Amino acid sequence: MPALIVFRQRWRIGSDDLVIPGIIEIIIRTAWLGLVIGVVVQHEVDTTRCTSGSHLLRIYFYVTAALLAAAVAITVALVLHSARGTVMVTEPRKHVPNLLVARVLLGMPEIVWTIIGTVWIMSGSIQCQPNSPLPVLMQAVVVYTWVAVFLILIGVLLLFDPMKRPGIVEENALGPHYIQQWEKRCRILCCIRALDENSSEAFRNVADVFASLFESSDLVASDVAAALVLLRLQRRMEEQREESFRRTNLHLPISRASTASIGALQDEGSLPHQQSPRPEWMKVGSAYHFMKFALASYGWPWFVYGHVCTSSCKLWPYLTCCSCCRSGVRDIEEDNCCQCHTAAARAITGLQQENFTFITFHNSIYEVPFFVALDDESENIVVAIRGTLSLHDAITDLNAVSTAVEGEGVPGGWVAHKGVVESARSVRRRLELTRALPEALAVRPGYGIVITGHSLGAGTAVVLAALLRPQYPTLKCFAFSPPGGLCSREFAIATQKFVMSVVVGDDLVPRLSMNSLHDLRHKITCVLHTCPQPKYRVLARGCWYLLFGISSAHLHSSGSGESPAIDRPLLQGSGNSCTYFNPVFGFHDEQESVEDVRTNFTERTSSPPVPPRHTETPLVPPGRILYCFPSLPIEDRLDGSLGEWEFTWCEAREFSDILISPFMLRHHLPEVVLAALKEAAALAAQDAEP
Numbered sequence: 001m002p003a004l005i006v007f008r009q010r011w012r013i014g015s016d017d018l019v020i021p022g023i024i025e026i027i028i029r030t031a032w033l034g035l036v037i038g039v040v041v042q043h044e045v046d047t048t049r050c051t052s053g054s055h056l057l058r059i060y061f062y063v064t065a066a067l068l069a070a071a072v073a074i075t076v077a078l079v080l081h082s083a084r085g086t087v088m089v090t091e092p093r094k095h096v097p098n099l100l101v102a103r104v105l106l107g108m109p110e111i112v113w114t115i116i117g118t119v120w121i122m123s124g125s126i127q128c129q130p131n132s133p134l135p136v137l138m139q140a141v142v143v144y145t146w147v148a149v150f151l152i153l154i155g156v157l158l159l160f161d162p163m164k165r166p167g168i169v170e171e172n173a174l175g176p177h178y179i180q181q182w183e184k185r186c187r188i189l190c191c192i193r194a195l196d197e198n199s200s201e202a203f204r205n206v207a208d209v210f211a212s213l214f215e216s217s218d219l220v221a222s223d224v225a226a227a228l229v230l231l232r233l234q235r236r237m238e239e240q241r242e243e244s245f246r247r248t249n250l251h252l253p254i255s256r257a258s259t260a261s262i263g264a265l266q267d268e269g270s271l272p273h274q275q276s277p278r279p280e281w282m283k284v285g286s287a288y289h290f291m292k293f294a295l296a297s298y299g300w301p302w303f304v305y306g307h308v309c310t311s312s313c314k315l316w317p318y319l320t321c322c323s324c325c326r327s328g329v330r331d332i333e334e335d336n337c338c339q340c341h342t343a344a345a346r347a348i349t350g351l352q353q354e355n356f357t358f359i360t361f362h363n364s365i366y367e368v369p370f371f372v373a374l375d376d377e378s379e380n381i382v383v384a385i386r387g388t389l390s391l392h393d394a395i396t397d398l399n400a401v402s403t404a405v406e407g408e409g410v411p412g413g414w415v416a417h418k419g420v421v422e423s424a425r426s427v428r429r430r431l432e433l434t435r436a437l438p439e440a441l442a443v444r445p446g447y448g449i450v451i452t453g454h455s456l457g458a459g460t461a462v463v464l465a466a467l468l469r470p471q472y473p474t475l476k477c478f479a480f481s482p483p484g485g486l487c488s489r490e491f492a493i494a495t496q497k498f499v500m501s502v503v504v505g506d507d508l509v510p511r512l513s514m515n516s517l518h519d520l521r522h523k524i525t526c527v528l529h530t531c532p533q534p535k536y537r538v539l540a541r542g543c544w545y546l547l548f549g550i551s552s553a554h555l556h557s558s559g560s561g562e563s564p565a566i567d568r569p570l571l572q573g574s575g576n577s578c579t580y581f582n583p584v585f586g587f588h589d590e591q592e593s594v595e596d597v598r599t600n601f602t603e604r605t606s607s608p609p610v611p612p613r614h615t616e617t618p619l620v621p622p623g624r625i626l627y628c629f630p631s632l633p634i635e636d637r638l639d640g641s642l643g644e645w646e647f648t649w650c651e652a653r654e655f656s657d658i659l660i661s662p663f664m665l666r667h668h669l670p671e672v673v674l675a676a677l678k679e680a681a682a683l684a685a686q687d688a689e690p
Helices: 019-049 054-082 096-123 134-159 176-190 197-214 221-248 284-296 300-306 311-318 340-349 391-398 418-434 436-443 456-468 489-495 514-530 535-548 552-559 594-604 670-688
Strands: 003-006 009-014 356-360 370-375 380-385 402-404 415-417 448-454 476-480 499-504 579-582 586-589 624-630 645-650
Touching: 003 096, 009 134, 009 221, 019 054, 019 134, 019 535, 054 096, 054 134, 096 134, 197 391, 197 418, 197 514, 221 514, 221 535, 284 340, 284 370, 284 380, 284 448, 284 476, 284 499, 284 670, 300 311, 300 340, 300 670, 311 340, 340 356, 340 370, 356 436, 370 418, 370 436, 380 418, 380 436, 380 456, 391 418, 391 456, 402 418, 415 418, 415 456, 418 436, 418 456, 448 456, 456 476, 456 489, 456 499, 499 670, 624 670, 645 670
Parallel strands: 380 448, 448 476, 476 499, 499 624
Antiparallel strands: 003 009, 356 370, 370 380, 402 415, 579 586, 624 645
């Protein structure tokens, strides 16, 4: 940081990103140079046995050795200069662009010389005896050089940045070229060209979201990777302090609420800052039960992932082979020939075929698969909506701009994630068209309605529940790992009456919103400013931590400011506070949020603040939130519980920060959520026993 500027063009690397690639090139070229010199010295007399072109052969090897030696020398200088300074202190690396230009200019004679060598070989200008190794070595050198040139050209194409960053301009508008480039990238990633108007709008919104995140930052990918290592180290230090505090204060109990299984109600503890008591149907056992339906909505791919060795045997009793050759299988849309998706849903839920009244696996942008089932165990009609499982779903997820939630009987002023709102409207249209809910209620009169889903399906379920609740007032919703940037505060408060959300561990998705992303960008800039070590050392330690974990010794040395200069800490000082300068907002403390930055901006300047794009209306997770988190190791459990997960009730504001953790993606997987709820339900049942 900042990005490297060479030939008056911006590149996707920094001036300190050439250390490790340079070392690799030095090793390869030095080995190749040694091989060339060794073979030439040992077999120099063999050139006399060449019938023609012996002088060309000697000239080629001598010039090649000289070019390799010059390349090694320049690369060594490039590595030494690139390793200077820190991530944010770039002055010691001011000569890196010039050295890089010199290295590129040296590559031109290498290419020319390779062309000449190729011509000599192809034209037969060099003729030697078959047992002479020199012509073979010359061919190898030519092939090696062409391969290197090809790889360099690919690297140039990948590292060149065509973006023209407009920065913050009047009315906070972005340059059209910048947004168009992001839209082009999204289309290439999804291999999509021509689309209908709705899908084209989705790509434009996604491009706008990405552009707003990167418009004013000059970070490259390695900067972000190094910052994530440092933030993970910070969090590990906080976790260690918390564990030490809990060991010291043994009288403090582990925060866990006591909830019961389906049909029972126990004391669930205090409800701090809650506007009303929690409805009695919000129980861990119920959440565990309906999470099976959310998992079943993923169909056979996720079932196979969870049962790699036994999936075929477990699915076989539920398969309907050659169903596509039969006359119209009723109420099942776009399943495969053997109805593998439906078979997986039956295997997970344990329901019979007649319990599924409608199933669709049609998937597109703003259109997610779902099914309607009759659950006789809980006496509910369940609508289970699938989460993200395709590139179309990813585009829906990334369409994070805000839009109004409008519908008959829906209060005005509710705002939510646009991609989720459009998906909910699509599911509602399908339900109305097929009359799936009225027909199910006719089959099971007196049953309730439960809408559930995981990830994208959870967000869609919440908005769909809000749209259908005027028609079905007793409707309930279980949202597992819902998106963090889902609904406005007014909408979230209203959903506390009919939505129970479940968040597991360090899950990224319930903490992910435009506000938290901008806040993370703020923290990344801050932690890079406070790091006293060069980037390559940070990344090297990050690789070590990834392979072997963060030991207590490493954690202590990283947090201590008294280490020798040769082993300086990754984090300056033992605290987590730091100050950095932003050209727009001035100096700020590391722990400030986006809202704090806006407040400070107003206090320190007379001009009106310019908030980050798409953060004008903060979006938060919905409903009452049950938080499941890993319990302490067995020797540290203060209450003697045997479960691997603890649980408590939390508020949406407690999920406003993204936690950098090796489990931030794993804890989002549906089988992990199901396992956590299973443990929590067992603890709840144990607490419910007299």
